[in-house]
Amino acid sequence: MGTFAAVTTDKGTGAISTVEVFGDHADNILKKIFIPLKGKAQFLKPGTVTVGQIRDKDKTIDQVTIGCQWPDSFSINCHGNPLIVEMIAKLLKENKVEILIYEQLLQKIYSKRQNYNAIQIEAKIALTKAKTISGARIIIHQQKNGLSYILKHWLEKTGKISLAKIKNQSHAILKASKVAKFIIYGCKAVVAGPANTGKSTLFNCLCGANKAIVTDIKGTTRDWLSAQYQFGSLMLELTDTAGLDDILNDEIQAKAQEKSIQMVTDADLILLVLNQSRANTKISGELLKRIANKKILTVLNKSDLPGELNTSKLPIICSQIIRISAKYAQGIEDLAEKIQEILGVAKFDFYRPVCFTERQNKLVAELAKAGSKTSAANIITELLNGPVCV
Ligand SMILES: Nc1nc2c(ncn2[C@@H]2O[C@H](COP(=O)(O)OP(=O)(O)O)[C@@H](O)[C@H]2O)c(=O)[nH]1
Numbered sequence: 001m002g003t004f005a006a007v008t009t010d011k012g013t014g015a016i017s018t019v020e021v022f023g024d025h026a027d028n029i030l031k032k033i034f035i036p037l038k039g040k041a042q043f044l045k046p047g048t049v050t051v052g053q054i055r056d057k058d059k060t061i062d063q064v065t066i067g068c069q070w071p072d073s074f075s076i077n078c079h080g081n082p083l084i085v086e087m088i089a090k091l092l093k094e095n096k097v098e099i100l101i102y103e104q105l106l107q108k109i110y111s112k113r114q115n116y117n118a119i120q121i122e123a124k125i126a127l128t129k130a131k132t133i134s135g136a137r138i139i140i141h142q143q144k145n146g147l148s149y150i151l152k153h154w155l156e157k158t159g160k161i162s163l164a165k166i167k168n169q170s171h172a173i174l175k176a177s178k179v180a181k182f183i184i185y186g187c188k189a190v191v192a193g194p195a196n197t198g199k200s201t202l203f204n205c206l207c208g209a210n211k212a213i214v215t216d217i218k219g220t221t222r223d224w225l226s227a228q229y230q231f232g233s234l235m236l237e238l239t240d241t242a243g244l245d246d247i248l249n250d251e252i253q254a255k256a257q258e259k260s261i262q263m264v265t266d267a268d269l270i271l272l273v274l275n276q277s278r279a280n281t282k283i284s285g286e287l288l289k290r291i292a293n294k295k296i297l298t299v300l301n302k303s304d305l306p307g308e309l310n311t312s313k314l315p316i317i318c319s320q321i322i323r324i325s326a327k328y329a330q331g332i333e334d335l336a337e338k339i340q341e342i343l344g345v346a347k348f349d350f351y352r353p354v355c356f357t358e359r360q361n362k363l364v365a366e367l368a369k370a371g372s373k374t375s376a377a378n379i380i381t382e383l384l385n386g387p388v389c390v
């Protein structure tokens with residue numbers, strides 16, 4: 001095995017950046033490029049943190065600390081200027097260290113540690129991507145309990161457990177995994193609806209910033225804007241779209257509409273904003289077609305004005321309704337609750353087994369259709385021991 005490194009902190013400027021170095025020759029390579037400030041007695045031993053300088057021949061690149069977790073695994077904590085990080089990465093590369101992305105490095109590290117199964121390795125990688133604390137909690141639970149536990153249990157007791165039971169439980173795991181995905185990786189929500197209904201006002205209200213332009217002029221939102229909105233155990237990746245209902249000759253707006261349609265197609269949830277103070281609300285056939293198979297919350301906005309809209313005339317897909325006033329931030333807590341209810345995250349049991357990677361979902365789907373106990377056992381073995389790809 002060679003020696004590998006990855007920058008583990010986000011790209012861009014920060015106070016501190018971390019470069020992890022791992023591999024058989026990691027300590028020898030670091031000894032070449034790192035001069036400790038004081039003595040060498042404890043230098044690069046597990047459990048130590050050493051202050052010193054990263055040097056490229058006679059040039060100092062940065063003053064850093066190097067933490068050592070295992071004999072083959074080190075963290076260089078340098079200053080967070082991306083140029084410094086780049087220089088350190090370049091120096092490592094010149095010393096025959098292969099630079100990887102963080103997920104690939106984690107895969108290398110934990111694949112080498114004998115006592116980690118595939119689910120546990122995937123958990124270490126997925127933890128770096130979790131959008132909420134609740135999501136991280138779900139992943140952590142799958143390492144020893146949750147998915148890991150149930151798979152081991154099935155494998156040990158294949159003789160005693162019926163195939164039908166394994167298949168049924170697999171279906172339940174797949175169903176729960178869809179909800180867990182929202183909590184772990186976030187939910188893509190698009191604010192859509194006719195022009196002037198208050199989409200951008202709602203977007204601004206939820207994001208707590210005046211990001212989107214709000215006016216009475218139709219078609220003000222030409223492009224789409226995204227922001228994150230967190231409540232409870234959920235992180236919404238919220239997108240404000242240009243009016244999808246207008247037929248416009250303006251080329252820029254046509255392009256904006258095209259993008260909006262794409263956002264709607266990719267969304268997990270649609271917040272369909274309608275003006276409840278207007279008797280005639282026409283939702284275009286095109287929009288209805290695009291959102292027909294989505295989870296939809298119909299947001300009847302402008303509840304501060306007299307209500308004119310007859311909700312019984314709304315299309316059947318608009319059955320989940322909430323009334324708000326985006327302008328006066330009224331009904332926003334109810335809206336957040338309703339979203340959690342629609343996505344199924346409100347009463348989600350954090351301690352149940354779920355899949356949290358594509359690989360796991362694919363294999364558990366195969367398990368749910370397994371034709372024999374032997375093939376079920378093979379799939380479970382692959383789930384536990386199979387190669388992890390990033
Ligand atoms: N009375 C009232 N006016 C609102 C409300 N929400 C938005 N508006 C107004 O409706 C107009 C259009 O809002 P905007 O957010 O730009 O609509 P969009 O085209 O759907 O993005 C603006 O004048 C807003 O101030 C609301 O809850 N109550």
Ligand SMILES: [Mg+2]
Nearest residue numbers: 199200220221
């Ligand atoms: Mg707008």
